[in-house]
Amino acid sequence: MHCVQHLYIHIPFCLQICPYCSFYKEIAGPGKADPLVDAIVREAELFGHNAMPRTIFIGGGTPSALSVSQLERLFFGLKAHLDFSGIEEFTLEMNPATVTSRKAALLRNHGINRVSMGVQTWDAALLETLGRVHDASQVRTSFQILREVGFTNINLDLIYGIPEQTLRQWEESIRETIALEPEHISAYCLTYEEDTDFFRRKVKGEFREDVENDAAFFECGAAWLAEGGYAQYEISNYARAGYACRHNMAYWEGGDYLGLGPSAWSTLGERRWQNVPDTAAYVRAINAGVRPLRNEELLTSKIRVAEKIAFGLRMNVGLPGNLLAAHPDLVAQLCAEGLLEQNGSRLCLTSRGRLLADEIASALME
Ligand SMILES: C[S@@+](CC[C@H](N)C(=O)[O-])C[C@H]1O[C@@H](n2cnc3c(N)ncnc32)[C@H](O)[C@@H]1O
Ligand code: SF4
The missing domain is CATH 1.10.10.920 (Arc Repressor Mutant, subunit A)
Known part of the structure; x- marks a missing residue:
């Protein structure tokens, strides 16, 4: 096995399921997270022994939906089996409704040096359309908490092309986001992913994709972000100088990466595989000491x-x-x-x- 420099860890729990999202996730509930955390640590022990990560990205789902003690168990467990001495960038995804001072401080103490938080929009009606669990004021409070505990590299995610969204609302969302002065902003065009509520509503004719509208939002968004000092370095990603996401850059440049957790993909040399997108099946396989594979392919x-x-x-x-x-x-x-x-x-x-x-x-x- 190659020595892998980029590690992805998938935590599939969310407080509430957003109707547009197709990531592998489920509602967080009692008794679900502890076995998963233990299984991820065990997967690192069994199958991650050659990893010497320069970047780690803990994504989801909502990793910050784990409790303080679960996060602590995860970090101590990973550190027991993986060499963390060469880490340059360590990102964790958060939802604004899950940020507390205690959790944020714990993340800092364990070496997380980048937080990526889902904002999507600042407009109350659009937040409701998106089925978000938080409101705009929670974004401000959570951002403040992250700064107070010392995070100096924060990304905020935005979405455009939301049903009924006007260009004016998009501009407002970008301006509010820039006003917080994060180091990085991701601006995604809403995609109607199969197997989501939004997709079904599009099929029924309730929602409609408007390519020209999306193009206008994209161009205006890029211009407003540039004015605010955020340089576009990838179609959906903008950063202040020096803050491009190293983990994603490695991925886009075709680098190898190891994924742990249910549904996570790995690419190593000529092999690519995906773990089963099923938390219970994943935990069972790991506890039995076998690879929790869904599929594997040869990369020509x-x-x-x-x-x-x-x-x-x-x-x-x-x-x-x-x-x-x-x-x-x-x-x-x-x-x-x-x-x-x-x-x-x-x-x-x-x-x-x-x-x-x-x-x-x-x-x-x-
Ligand atoms: C795993 S979530 C981020 C963390 C947390 N789960 C949250 O939503 O706050 C990753 C990001 O993907 C984007 N996303 C998810 N589904 C999308 C879709 N259908 N179209 C465009 N962007 C999407 C959102 O911006 C979201 O913040
Ligand atoms: S967008 Fe984030 S919070 Fe919403 S369902 Fe997807 S992963 Fe969960």
């Missing part, structure tokens, strides 16, 4: 190149031109149309090209 170099193209195009620095050497005519055409541009030896999307990133990536991957 063709797949890896295709992924480097798809992710590379989404980053503002683009990708090495030689990755597109097989498509000289298409590259020339995209450059002539003002969608792609040469930057030294790299090729990157123009701001107009970014609006068509998925279509361009599919054409270049054929």
Whole structure:
């Protein structure tokens, strides 16, 4: 097994399920989290012995839905089996409704140096549409708590393209977010994921996707964020200088990573696998000492190149031109149309090209 430098840990519990979300998650409830925490620690012990993480990302779900004692057990357990001496970035995802001073202080004491919090919107009616468990004032209070305990690298997530959202509301959300001065802002376009309530409502005709509207929100959002001092470095990600997320960058650049916990993906060399997206089945497998696999695939170099193209195009620095050497005519055409541009030896999307990133990536991957 390779020595892996990037570790992802999935905690699938949430206080409330948002109707647009397709991450593997379930409602937090008594008796569920302790066995999961123990199983993740055991997975690290059994299958994580070569990890020497430079970045760790604990995501979900809502990792901050774990109690202080569960989080403590998780960190002590992981440290007993993994070498934490080389960690540069250690992120934990939080929901604003789960932030307390005690929890935030515990995270700091255990070396977490980056927090990513889901805000989505500052508008009360839209928060309700999104089925969020918190209100806007809770975002402010939670952010304040995180600063007070010493977090100096905080990301806030926003969503645009929410049903009935106006451009004015989007601007307001961005302005309120910038006013808090986080180091990083993620701005995602709402996607109607299969198997979500929002998807079913779209099929019924209650909600409608509006590509032109989304494009306007994207362009205006990027401009307002730039004015506020946030440079776009990936289609949905903006940061103050020096605060791009290292974990995600490694992932987008095609680096190897190990995932622990139910539903987590891992990519190591030519292998990619996913753990079962089922907490009970995951815990059972780990307790029996077997890998909790859902599936495993062989990554051919063709797949890896295709992924480097798809992710590379989404980053503002683009990708090495030689990755597109097989498509000289298409590259020339995209450059002539003002969608792609040469930057030294790299090729990157123009701001107009970014609006068509998925279509361009599919054409270049054929
Ligand atoms: C795991 S959640 C973040 C932490 C916490 N669970 C929360 O929601 O506050 C990851 C982020 O993914 C984004 N997200 C989830 N589902 C989405 C969707 N269907 N479309 C766009 N963004 C989505 C949201 O911005 C969310 O904050
Ligand atoms: S968006 Fe966050 S809080 Fe909402 S269901 Fe998804 S993971 Fe849970």
